[in-house]
Amino acid sequence: MKHFDYIIIGGGIAGLIAAYFFKDKKILLIDKKGILQGASGAAGAFLFPKISKKSSYTDFINNSIITAFEFYENLGIDTHKKGVLILPRDERDIEKFKEYEKYIKLPYEKRGDGFFFEDGGFIEVDEVREKIKVPFLKEKVELIKKDGDFWRVNDLLAKNVILATGYEDLIDIPYIKIRPVWGERIEISGEWRVESEELNFFYHKNCSVAKVKERLRIGATHKRNCLECRENEEEAIELIQKAKEVVDIKSYRIEDIKGGFRAASVDYFPIVGEIIDVNKTLNLQPKIVKGEIPKYLEYKKGFYIINGMGGRGFSNAVMCAKMLKNYIENRSNLGKIDTKRLFIKWARKEGEKFLKTI
Numbered sequence: 480m481k482h483f484d485y486i487i488i489g490g491g492i493a494g495l496i497a498a499y500f501f502k503d504k505k506i507l508l509i510d511k512k513g514i515l516q517g518a519s520g521a522a523g524a525f526l527f528p529k530i531s532k533k534s535s536y537t538d539f540i541n542n543s544i545i546t547a548f549e550f551y552e553n554l555g556i557d558t559h560k561k562g563v564l565i566l567p568r569d570e571r572d573i574e575k576f577k578e579y580e581k582y583i584k585l586p587y588e589k590r591g592d593g594f595f596f597e598d599g600g601f602i603e604v605d606e607v608r609e610k611i612k613v614p615f616l617k618e619k620v621e622l623i624k625k626d627g628d629f630w631r632v633n634d635l636l637a638k639n640v641i642l643a644t645g646y647e648d649l650i651d652i653p654y655i656k657i658r659p660v661w662g663e664r665i666e667i668s669g670e671w672r673v674e675s676e677e678l679n680f681f682y683h684k685n686c687s688v689a690k691v692k693e694r695l696r697i698g699a700t701h702k703r704n705c706l707e708c709r710e711n712e713e714e715a716i717e718l719i720q721k722a723k724e725v726v727d728i729k730s731y732r733i734e735d736i737k738g739g740f741r742a743a744s745v746d747y748f749p750i751v752g753e754i755i756d757v758n759k760t761l762n763l764q765p766k767i768v769k770g771e772i773p774k775y776l777e778y779k780k781g782f783y784i785i786n787g788m789g790g791r792g793f794s795n796a797v798m799c800a801k802m803l804k805n806y807i808e809n810r811s812n813l814g815k816i817d818t819k820r821l822f823i824k825w826a827r828k829e830g831e832k833f834l835k836t837i
């Protein structure tokens with residue numbers, strides 16, 4: 480039986496970058512569909528800041544953007560960093576934007592009711608696939624279980640496993656709920672005009688719009704829990720309507736439609752870290768369900784997760800993989816992305832019921 484230091488399950492952007500960060504070890508990335516298929520294969524892969532009132536979530540997103548640009552550029556991946564103009568969606572948003580301005584930390588320029596950031600760009604998924612190479616196996620994982628000091632993954636053994644399966648539940652982790660959010664990214668050819676620019680930079684309003692070669696690329700993810708959603712022209716036309724709010728599209732032909740489910744956590748932050756052994760932790764400290772702060776947590780040693788990348792997987796994945804590596808090697812703090820925040824909340828709400836069932 481083959482042995483690895485790390486098996487990473489899920490070859491989306493989260494799994495691929497996590498694998499890359501551990502490339503100095505004996506690793507294997509496994510995906511049933513291939514590398515960067517899933518949500519990652521559908522994404523517009525836009526990289527751009529977030530604006531909001533003071534918020535640790537926005538700080539996380541914007542730090543991730545800077546880290547991601549640096550990461551991709553060091554690998555020679557073109558980030559098409561020509562800037563992004565973020566525009567308010569409606570009248571209410573115009574008022575909010577005025578309030579947000581004082582919290583913006585990245586360099587920006589006010590343009591009309593919106594803000595222009597030089598830290599805006601996009602990457603091509605095909606180029607990422609080409610430039611980030613890691614040992615890979617195309618296979619569906621059906622079994623993960625502890626086997627002595629190892630984890631058994633199908634018929635392979637690994638000291639550590641990293642779960643990066645996106646919106647799909649491979650195993651039940653009671654305190655982690657991932658919500659699928661459907662979105663589409665399309666490309667159109669045709670005739671269009673923008674007021675003042677030649678679309679050198681890209682726009683973000685109700686969707687992201689960029690000129691890519693001679694086409695317009697338009698992307699948005701917005702439909703929560705719509706498991707019956709599929710790629711279709713009706714949705715593509717909905718996207719084109721949104722794009723028309725920023726670009727005067729006179730005629731178009733739909734050249735490509737890609738759809739997918741991105742994985743969102745309940746509090747929007749990514750979910751990263753070692754998986755908690757819920758049974759053991761609650762049995763040893765049953766008062767946690769009554770609200771007591773856990774004195775310690777029992778973990779499923781060597782079993783990690785990197786998920787909940789939200790609508791910003793191409794930037795979040797870099798920061799999350801970097802933090803996961805630091806956590807594993809140096810026990811550094813994972814802060815707000817740590818899975819334990821979800822455990823504590825879940826235990827107070829559902830822990831008692833769970834204890835009765837075991």
Ligand SMILES: Cc1cc2nc3c(=O)[nH]c(=O)nc-3n(C[C@H](O)[C@H](O)[C@H](O)COP(=O)(O)OP(=O)(O)OC[C@H]3O[C@@H](n4cnc5c(N)ncnc54)[C@H](O)[C@@H]3O)c2cc1C
Pocket residue numbers: 488489490491492493494509510511512513515516517518519520521522523524525526618619620621643644645646647649661662663664687698699700737738739740741742785786787788789790791792793794795
């Ligand atoms: C239409 C659309 C547009 C988007 N636009 C952007 C954007 O502009 N910028 C941005 O940063 N983000 C964007 N996103 C979000 C981004 O795509 C996601 O956050 C990111 O791709 C999530 O990556 P992931 O690796 O977590 O999941 P995924 O890419 O879904 O990868 C999970 C992988 O796990 C594999 N898997 C699951 N179960 C198993 C199993 N049992 N065995 C083997 N393999 C398994 C799946 O096959 C899949 O390939 C967009 C998403 C969509 C859908």
